[in-house]
Amino acid sequence: MNKKNILFISYDGMTDPLGQSQIIPYLAGLTRYGYCFTILSCEKPQRFALYKKNIEKLLSSYSIKWVPVHYHKNPPVFSSVYDVMMLKRKARFLHSQESFDAVHTRAGIPSLIGLWMKKKFNIKFLHDIREFYADSRVDGEIWNLKNPVYKTIYTYFKRVEEEEVKRCDGMVCLTYAAEKIIKQWPEYNQQNILEVIPCSVDMELFDPGKISAKDQNLLRKELKIDNDDFVISYLGSIGGWYLTDEMMKFCKVVSDSIPKAKFLFISPHQHRIIYETASAFGIAEEKIIVKHAQRNEVPLLLSLSKYAMFFIKACYSKKSSSPTKHGEIMAMGIPLITNDGVGDVAAIVEKYNSGIVLQKMNDENYIYCAKKLLNANFDSKQIRNAASEIYSLENAIRKYKKVYDFILK
Numbered sequence: 001m002n003k004k005n006i007l008f009i010s011y012d013g014m015t016d017p018l019g020q021s022q023i024i025p026y027l028a029g030l031t032r033y034g035y036c037f038t039i040l041s042c043e044k045p046q047r048f049a050l051y052k053k054n055i056e057k058l059l060s061s062y063s064i065k066w067v068p069v070h071y072h073k074n075p076p077v078f079s080s081v082y083d084v085m086m087l088k089r090k091a092r093f094l095h096s097q098e099s100f101d102a103v104h105t106r107a108g109i110p111s112l113i114g115l116w117m118k119k120k121f122n123i124k125f126l127h128d129i130r131e132f133y134a135d136s137r138v139d140g141e142i143w144n145l146k147n148p149v150y151k152t153i154y155t156y157f158k159r160v161e162e163e164e165v166k167r168c169d170g171m172v173c174l175t176y177a178a179e180k181i182i183k184q185w186p187e188y189n190q191q192n193i194l195e196v197i198p199c200s201v202d203m204e205l206f207d208p209g210k211i212s213a214k215d216q217n218l219l220r221k222e223l224k225i226d227n228d229d230f231v232i233s234y235l236g237s238i239g240g241w242y243l244t245d246e247m248m249k250f251c252k253v254v255s256d257s258i259p260k261a262k263f264l265f266i267s268p269h270q271h272r273i274i275y276e277t278a279s280a281f282g283i284a285e286e287k288i289i290v291k292h293a294q295r296n297e298v299p300l301l302l303s304l305s306k307y308a309m310f311f312i313k314a315c316y317s318k319k320s321s322s323p324t325k326h327g328e329i330m331a332m333g334i335p336l337i338t339n340d341g342v343g344d345v346a347a348i349v350e351k352y353n354s355g356i357v358l359q360k361m362n363d364e365n366y367i368y369c370a371k372k373l374l375n376a377n378f379d380s381k382q383i384r385n386a387a388s389e390i391y392s393l394e395n396a397i398r399k400y401k402k403v404y405d406f407i408l409k
Contacts, residue, residue, distance in 0.1 A: 003034045004101045004408050007094060007117075009087060009110040013043040014059070014066060015051040017295065021324060022199055024055075028062045029397035035404060037064045038098055040090055042071035042083060067094060077149065080109060087113050095121060101408055102126060102169075107161070108133040115164050124407045127168035129178065129320065134158050136317035140240060162187045170407045172197050172400070174322035175343040181319060193406045198344070200396040201327030203388055205296065208332050208380070211303045219300060223289050225262060230373075232337070233264040233305040235298065235325045238274060241318070243311040243339075246361045248281040250309070250337075253363065255283055257370040265290045266301050302332045307373065311361060314341025327391030330354055333380030337369060352386035353378065 008027060012018045019041065027037045039059070043052075048068060059066050069086055072079035091103075091113050102124035105114035111127060118125035134157035137143040143150040165171070166187040171194045173179055179196050182188055225231060232254065238244045251263050263283070265274050271290045278288045293301055302308065308329040312318060321343045329336055336355035340346045349355045356372060358365045389395075 003036050004404070005036050005098055006038070006404075007091065007098070007100045007103045008037055008039045009091065009103065009105045009113050010039065010041040011071070011083075011106065011109045012041070013047060013071065014039060014041050014055045014068070015043055015047040018324070020055075020295065021202070024058065024064075025200070025202065025393050026396060026400055027064060029393065030400055030404065031062050031064065033401050033404075038067060038094060038100075039064060040067045040069070040087065040094065042087070043068045044071050077153070084109060084112055088116060091117060092120075095123075102404075104128060106130050107164075108157075111164050112160060115160065115167065118167060118169075124169045125164075125167065126403065126407055127164050127171045129171060129173045129182070131174075132178070132181075132317040132320045134161060136320075139313070139315040139317045165189075168192070170403050171195070172403060174198050174320060176347075177343055178320035193403055195399050195403050197396050197399045198322040198391055199324040199327060200393040201324070201331045201387060201391045203331055203392055206299050206302075206328050206331035206387075208299075208303055208384070211300055215300055216303060220304065223264070223291065223304075224286075225264075225289065225304060226260070228260055230258050230261045231264055231305045232261065232307045232309055233266060233302055233334075234309055235266045235302065235328065236268075236310070238265070238267055238270055241313050241321075243313060243361070244273070244277050245281075246311045246339075247309060248277050248283065249363075250311070250361075250366045250369070251278070251287075252281045252283050253366040254370045254373065255287055257367070258374065262287050262289060264301065264304065266293050266298060268292055298328065299332060302329065302334060305332075305334050307337055307355070308334045309337040311339045311358075312342045312345075314339060318342045327387055330383050330387035330391065333384040335376070335378040335383065337373075348386070348390060352383065354383040354386055 010019065010023055014024060067090060069090060072083055100123055103114045103117045104126040105111045105128060107129045114125050117123055134154050138145060138154060143154055145151045145154060165185060170192060173182060173196055176196055179194060182194060234247065255261050267274065267290060274290050275288060291301060310325060326345055336349055338345055338349065339358045339361055346357045349357050356369055358369060
């Protein structure tokens with residue numbers, strides 16, 4: 001087999017949850033087809049110290065080389081410029097050693113290096129548009145366009161994004177909503193490959209069939225959840241894109257309608273803010289349960305849920321978003337309560353009858369939804385089967401292979 005040598009550049013660390021769920025599994029799967037990878041990633045020092053050995057062990061089993069560099073957060077702007085210079089220098093060195101056939105990057109900082117390598121070394125460039133980067137920084141209120149510095153940065157990235165789309169050898173995006181938008185861009189080449197690959201889920205890990213009643217009962221006892229409690233869960237970080245206030249307003253309405261309702265937040269940090277926000281909206285403290293969990297602990301926690309929920313800010317850049325948590329929730333056979341306007345989420349929920357979509361986030365819709373929760377009929381097996389169809393890791397690997405084969409034919 002003629003092996004192909006690929007440099008994968010990520011601004012997310014392999015020691016970050018995203019690296020472990022949405023990068024390493026894909027690359028590991030692709031090694032079966034003769035693709036050899038070197039990962040160049042920016043690692044946050046604290047996480048790197050904790051999980052470095054775990055990632056090294058994991059990657060060594062697939063013969064994937066890993067070159068970690070430190071991520072710099074401060075000072076703003078200047079730290080990112082430094083990271084770009086550092087990544088470019090390291091990528092140049094690695095290419096001199098490995099002679100890469102292609103560079104595969106996510107949008108934003110990494111794609112700057114990918115485009116540079118395409119122009120400098122004439123190697124193939126896979127542009128993985130996991131988000132509309134520049135617009136997401138504005139929509140997420142990270143770049144204020146009233147500030148001339150951020151206005152200049154935004155203009156620069158928009159110009160570079162156009163060139164990346166024009167000069168890349170293939171593209172991937174997360175959603176069909178994003179695909180529709182990309183195909184309307186004037187710089188898009190209709191002859192190029194563009195594959196939709198949503199954030200995948202590990203169907204083996206997120207499998208309700210592997211959850212024992214004994215473990216559930218022990219966890220309920222630990223979390224002070226009664227067998228007849230009506231548990232709605234939230235999975236992941238809060239704040240930013242995730243509309244904590246709106247979710248708490250909804251929880252308050254549900255709490256008033258369903259006396260046995262409890263709300264389980266499986267979240268890595270900001271626990272105090274969760275409790276304080278719940279209190280501000282009049283939710284009794286005993287109804288809020290907050291738990292930090294390692295990835296392998298999440299399925300058991302989710303299994304206690306009647307429903308899961310997430311409300312995400314709906315805006316232009318979020319058309320490109322595929323929340324990882326959606327696949328994980330569906331894989332567990334749990335119906336979702338969510339809002340419209342984010343990637344393909346609403347379309348999937350409605351097509352597969354896998355939850356409730358709120359067209360607007362207001363009291364009227366919250367009350368309607370709360371009344372519907374007790375009587376709604378959702379088939380957990382059907383929801384899990386839909387997750388396998390849409391979000392399975394094997395489907396994602398097959399699609400990535402198709403893109404790689406096209407680029408490196």
